[in-house]
Amino acid sequence: MTATSFAVRSGGSRQLAGTGTLLRFALRRDRVMIPVWVAVNALMVLSMPNTLKGLYGTAAERAGLMRQMETNSSLRAMVGPVFDDSLGALTAWRVGVYAAALAAVMSLLIVVRHTRDEEESGRQELVASGMVGRRASLTAALLTAAVANGVLALLVVAGLAGQGAAGALALGLGIAGVGMVFATMAAIVAQLTESARLARGLAAAVLGAAFVLRAAGDSATVDGSSVLTWVSPLGWLENLRAFAGERWWVLLLIAGAAAVQGAAAYELAGRRDIGMSFLPTRPGPAAGRLASAGALAWRLQRGSVLGWSIGFFLAGVVYGGMTEGAADLVGDNEQARAIIERMGGQAGLTDAFVSAMVGMLGLIAALYVVASVLRLSGEETSGRAEPVLAAAVGRLRWAAGHLVIAFGGAALIMLLAGVGFAVGYGEDVGAILGACLVQLPAVWVIGGAAVLLHGVLPRAAVAAWGVAGAVLLLGWVGPALDVPQAVLDVSPFGHLPKLPGGGMSWAPVLVLTLVAVVLVSAGLAGLRRRDVTT
């Protein structure tokens, strides 16, 4: 009804017919996902002033912090430079880039979900056969992302207004703006690939590159003026300088980038057929060599294992390179150590830095293990597992193929991160490799939780993402938020020995490994007993 009248009235712009209907439909489909993303992000930002007040209550403490950030390039690489000592400015410094990165992830997921995912599944064909304009779907996807980012901006502006209205406005618009830059970037990527999975992977890789560029730029300069920082959209947020003499024109840069990318996405979308892409599918071999469920699992997952391996190796190299800076610092400064320790690291500046970085990679490896385990769920619900299980393949053997890749792959990427550290830093190779590997029991526990969910509650298997996300948040901002220890203890990562630097203790490592084994066994027992779902 609305679509019809809209199409008739707007004569010339029939390309957009049905956008309103599609937008409402998209918001309805995302009625859980968007509020959760926005709420978690807003909570992280809005709780920060209080936390910082506790950590840097006095003017002297803040001045000390600022001095530290000026002299320590490694710290700047992690969290960026501090531009002012007000509570608002410290909040923007501590969480601004991370909030923008979260908004970027949310935005790219939304856009790919409502564009390439729809085309790949064939649903788009049915939708497009209705009274729907050629540009309506892409527009509705971008508007959905805009609504999500807009609500997030509103919450940030309203919540931080007490620290200064102008700064709150700049930070809110900046975070949402970076979100939209990645929304439009994902819209371009979605035109290039036929696979939604690949589109998400590429868009996430761009985000990772943006993070690394900003980090490298910030470690090189004191005030974010490096070219590398300016190349990264995350660097733009930093250079907006919310609460520290806002540079409003940076918002124009952000808006301009989003507009140019959006125009490019529309241009590309207009030049291709539905379901097609600019990276075409090549024919494959007429005969195959795959001869087992394990070989099939490897064939399906090898691309993502390769991508994660490269990513972790490069991250290791980059962080290893920064470690040099931390070591070069004259003297083992009390204040700097305090900061790093608050970030979850250990005493002794180099060790503390390495420990914090490795811990962060461990948390990210939890995402890998969940994604890998949930391939089982994807194979099952898509119906592709059924003919395999109807052949002479037992359920355990079918699952084992994917689980070896999930759990072994986690070990592989952590090892490669350690090798990267060795390449970038060149000292303490053994200790750093050990620190990387000691993360594994905690990673495996998260993987075990995913196996258990898939085996026992197959329809709730995606809740494993919630487990990984919660653990990530606890590890990321938990210590800074003064969360009670009892809550922090829920995360398996909290129990790991802090290496290098801290003493190695085998008890938690063995207990966590045992927990992982129990979870996996229980999940597999459930899988053997239950019906195969479709």
Added chain:
Amino acid sequence: MTKAISVSGLHKSFGRTHALDGLDLDVESGEVHGFLGPNGAGKSTTIRVLLGLLRADSGASQVLGRDPWSDAVEVHRRIAYVPGDVTLWRNLSGGEVIDLYGRLRGGLDTRRRAELIERFELDPTKKGRTYSKGNRQKVALVAAFASDVDLLILDEPTSGLDPLMEEVFQRCVAEERERGRTVLLSSHILSEVEELCDRVSIIRKGRTVESGTLADLRHLTRTSVTAELAGPPNGLARLPGVHDLDVQGRRVRLQVDTDKLDAVLRSLSEAGVRSLTSTPPTLEELFLRHYQNEGAEEVASL
């Protein structure tokens, strides 16, 4: 003859839905068995129980002499399965999938694989995402017919095939029978079932309502008779088993229960027959009678 599949009193519920409600099914070795029923009758659920993908709540089932749940892998070595809705891996070619399925079963006859690919006019180099529905089914069918197995379980395997390919499919099934293999064919295409199947089972609401050879089942239904007589018909209405009698002068149309046909013919020939057409019941009529009974029962129970 040994039974390839024997199922009795099978029950399976999903929450409050009783998908199978005491289903029986017997498939002899070496026969092509038609498995019929309206949408939602429980055909796919039965097949998924036979494949050990679902666990029955109660009832006995044996496939190739073994328990399909506890001996799943052993049983599957000798089974090829084609689902009605074939989904393929988007980045694997059709040829790779055919070989994978073959190796995951008892092995693949490469000569027959090549021959089938040609007969079904399938391009095995295309990737999963680029196949149409019909071509995806061809991938699964080639893999099934080329596999070295004893039992083929085909769940509405031809719903996406064009009439030419449908014919190729029917020839393939006939060849399977000649080679002594057993086929369980779930289908809505009645001409296909009539052409191919030695015996059929009709299920409704999770229960078997009819099972036997087509000849057996035809016996249970009515034959249509149209005749032109020399004189007026006499006493037809009093004969048992006669329905829908329509007499217009010397022209007679009626339906008769097939096992009462004899008496009707005798009565007609007493009056002198000028012309006579008698149509045996089609499977379609048989089918409709069972499907429509559902509505009739509901009306009766009101």
